[in-house]
Amino acid sequence: MAGESFVRHFRESSPYIHRFRGQIFVINFGGDAIADGSVAGIAQDLALLNSLGVSLVLVHGAGPQIDAALARHGLESQRVGGQRITTAAIMAALREAVGGARLEVEAILSEGRLDSPMAHAGLEVIGGNFIIARPLGILDGVDYQYTGAVRRVAVETMRRHLDADEVILLSPVGVSPTGTLFNIRAEDVAVAAASALGAAKLIFYTDAPGVVDAAGQLTRQITLSEIDGFLDIPQADPAVLEHLHSARRVCSAGVDRVHLIPRRVDGALLRELFTRDGLGTMISRDPFEHLRGARLEDIPGILALIRPMEAAGILVRRSRERLEQEIDRFIVMERDGKIIACVALYPYPEFSMAEMACLAVDDAYRRQGRGEALLEYCLLQARQQGLRRLFVLSTQSSHWFLERAFQRADISDLPMPRQALYNLQRRSAVFIRSVDET
Structure with a gap:
């Protein structure tokens, strides 16, 4: 049983493995992960990603290490607007702390003992002056001194190292063209790197499980336009809010996806x-x-979706050959490479009508509004083609259509070509609605 589970999960992961190969992921983890040792587990996962052909840019934080270094030197730092004011003395202690944290991460990434999960990983970790900095300057009368911001990312140089299969490790510091070091928030470094490189993903390790809604429930998926709805939740984690602001910046800059994942989960x-x-x-x-x-390569996915419904008599059986001939009539809903729903639209422009057929949704994704989304898409397509009515033939879903503004009709109400194809043995009920109804 355990073996079967392993095989199933490994097969399900294969589309992701193929898709991620050659992509750039920027991954940010804080100094807490270094301090409590959880970075060791993260490193094992990073080694696996690297072995699968993913190009990695890692950005580490060093908050606890900086605080500890300041305490050792008897220094106190002030924060304004979430930014640490970095004096010359603090910058000296910060360099010590960040350097130590970086060396620790490099050592963990370089581990390769035969009894280690990273055996034979062979990670080649590279660093350098990839982040060109500028001083944050004086804002609202506050001089931030050696606190800086990202001025530029050395994209071409970074790409050469990534093409050589090297893992780039970035620290929360940057150097100006004058050779001056500046303290830069690790999150800002990650955002700048992901945006400049056009990364496929920016991934944040967080202390929270992810983004939670007003009821405290984890939200698995958010689109760029939905971010604002989570920024005003009173009990929201400040760090998560910061990640949401960062997500908006990088998604607007062209990064496809941002992930927030709990660092304490192995x-x-x-x-x-x-x-x-x-x-x-x-x-x-x-x-x-x-x-x-739909495209021809979608046919296996469509067949897998509709065959159970054909066997149950819900849909008319379609051969592969017929699907190939009519593939341009089909619309599919795709989720991470899997076809989870489909529908076909057959226009009859001379009768100002269109038929919606072969509406199917994967069992695991029913009762979640996907059927309605396909219906709305068909209505939109019919409207754009100047058609006035949409009809369906159904044997077992009559109430679903009646609840969505369809009216019972007769065979004689169908376009003449469709009447000629009507299957008298199935005795499907006919339903029609206006495409302009809401």
């Missing part, structure tokens, strides 16, 4: 990336699942 990165529903929260630039015209 294997969180793998579970988020290689399972269909993930673990934390994903923020996407485009809808997670989308509608599009």
